[in-house]
Amino acid sequence: MHKTRILLLLSFFFLIQLFANASEHNGFDEICKIYTEVANSSMVNPAKSEYIFTNVKSRVTNNDALQAHSGIFTLDAAVRYSIFKQSAELSLKHSWDCEAMNKVLTAK
Numbered sequence: 001m002h003k004t005r006i007l008l009l010l011s012f013f014f015l016i017q018l019f020a021n022a023s024e025h026n027g028f029d030e031i032c033k034i035y036t037e038v039a040n041s042s043m044v045n046p047a048k049s050e051y052i053f054t055n056v057k058s059r060v061t062n063n064d065a066l067q068a069h070s071g072i073f074t075l076d077a078a079v080r081y082s083i084f085k086q087s088a089e090l091s092l093k094h095s096w097d098c099e100a101m102n103k104v105l106t107a108k
Helices: 002-025 027-039 045-059 063-074 077-092 099-106
Strands: none
Touching (some): 027 045, 027 063, 027 077, 027 099, 077 099
């Protein structure tokens, strides 16, 4: 009985860690969702920026995604999306794309 309880606790702990790591890697996907919400809205530019930055701050916990997102705004607008995309792919170790982010970042 005692061994079963320990095994259950260890399994539970392992699952929590697994889901925590998985959700942390979704920081790039969460940023994409935020940009998709903006792209599908009728917000104007000042409101778009405020919405993006407020939601990234409150909804994203992955440090790689947060650093990549804040870092692109020191760059020329023409390269922001490509640099963010490269950062996502390096961090996630697989192909990544977000058309909504590309659209919002390149809109004039």
